[in-house]
Amino acid sequence: MSITLLSSPLQGFTDYRFRNAFHKYFGGIDTFFAPYIRLNGKMVIKTNYDKDIQLKNNNTLNVIPQIMTNDADEFIFVTKFVQSLGYKELNWNLGCPYPMVINKCMGSGLINDPDRIDRILDRVHSETDITVSMKMRMGYEHSGEIIDTFPILGKYPLKNIAIHARIGKQLYKGGVDLDAFQRCVDHSPHKLYYNGDITTVASYREMVKRFPSIDHWMIGRGLIADPFLPSMIKNNTDEYPEDRFEIFSKFHDTLFSAYEQKLTGDKMIIMKMLSFWQYFATPFSNPTKIVKKIRKAKTIEVYDDAVAEILDNERRFHYSDISY
Numbered sequence: 001m002s003i004t005l006l007s008s009p010l011q012g013f014t015d016y017r018f019r020n021a022f023h024k025y026f027g028g029i030d031t032f033f034a035p036y037i038r039l040n041g042k043m044v045i046k047t048n049y050d051k052d053i054q055l056k057n058n059n060t061l062n063v064i065p066q067i068m069t070n071d072a073d074e075f076i077f078v079t080k081f082v083q084s085l086g087y088k089e090l091n092w093n094l095g096c097p098y099p100m101v102i103n104k105c106m107g108s109g110l111i112n113d114p115d116r117i118d119r120i121l122d123r124v125h126s127e128t129d130i131t132v133s134m135k136m137r138m139g140y141e142h143s144g145e146i147i148d149t150f151p152i153l154g155k156y157p158l159k160n161i162a163i164h165a166r167i168g169k170q171l172y173k174g175g176v177d178l179d180a181f182q183r184c185v186d187h188s189p190h191k192l193y194y195n196g197d198i199t200t201v202a203s204y205r206e207m208v209k210r211f212p213s214i215d216h217w218m219i220g221r222g223l224i225a226d227p228f229l230p231s232m233i234k235n236n237t238d239e240y241p242e243d244r245f246e247i248f249s250k251f252h253d254t255l256f257s258a259y260e261q262k263l264t265g266d267k268m269i270i271m272k273m274l275s276f277w278q279y280f281a282t283p284f285s286n287p288t289k290i291v292k293k294i295r296k297a298k299t300i301e302v303y304d305d306a307v308a309e310i311l312d313n314e315r316r317f318h319y320s321d322i323s324y
């Protein structure tokens with residue numbers, strides 16, 4: 001069975017700078033979901049959101065924009081905006097678990113209100129011709145909430161429902177609930193994509209074994225932590241390329257330059273890169289030490305030396321691993 005890999009959006013991480021650098025050096029992702037657009041009550045698209053999905057900034061990528069809202073007027077406004085850029089699909093975020101979103105009945109806080117979901121989807125489908133896809137958790141309080149939305153979702157020609165197999169209340173704690181995801185597979189009126197905790201080729205293979213009918217897999221944090229993961233999954237291998245650290249180094253430098261152009265001052269750039277290193281360090285030999293080293297860097301000169309030393313150590317660690 002041929003499979004499709006999708007990049008699950010991470011606000012603050014998988015913007016067009018990351019997506020382009022990732023695609024250039026690693027590949028393996030068929031489609032990138034852009035982080036959500038949120039209007040906050042005003043019918044205005046903020047510059048950052050606009051820039052992130054402009055076609056000229058994504059000209060070698062397949063991108064699907066995303067909205068987070070609980071309001072049909074906002075949905076229709078953003079639909080018209082993304083259509084004006086040439087997009088045919090808009091993904092609706094019913095997954096975000098954070099209290100400031102839940103308190104406004106958005107993200108996973110909207111899953112337990114099927115009537116409101118119905119009213120929004122009804123207007124979007126009668127007033128626009130956008131293709132709608134969903135990205136959901138399985139509920140906020142409990143994993144049965146999503147099942148109660150299925151009769152409503154079944155009324156609309158949704159392209160798919162991507163499910164992060166947790167509930168909102170968990171945030172990112174605890175494991176994914178695969179039995180509950182199986183119930184979604186059994187009851188969904190639409191095609192499902194699986195999302196959650198695919199961090200290694202082995203964990204991907206486990207999921208494939210468990211859910212043989214799923215052929216679309218979304219990877220979020222695992223892709224940032226190990227950008228080789230999607231291409232290794234596609235090539236059905238556990239082996240990294242021999243020049244793993246050279247490739248990573250070039251990718252890092254491309255990402256760094258992109259943020260150097262956006263941000264002002266060493267501190268801001270290093271802070272941004274530190275947030276990435278909190279993921280990048282995960283598959284390396286001593287993640288805590290690596291993050292500490294980056295955190296200690298206060299100038300770009302010191303940061304550059306730290307990165308060179310980290311990659312050199314990893315290369316040697318890896319080399320000695322193979323040789324002895």
Ligand SMILES: Cc1cc2nc3c(=O)[nH]c(=O)nc-3n(C[C@H](O)[C@H](O)[C@H](O)COP(=O)(O)O)c2cc1C
Pocket residue numbers: 008009010011012034035036066093095096135164195196197198218219220221222
């Ligand atoms: C920092 C951060 C930002 C996120 N931003 C978004 C977002 O903009 N839209 C969305 O649908 N999900 C967002 N998510 C959720 C991820 O896309 C994904 O569903 C979740 O991390 C589970 O998948 P994973 O285990 O592969 O990371 C975010 C997650 C994190 C940790």
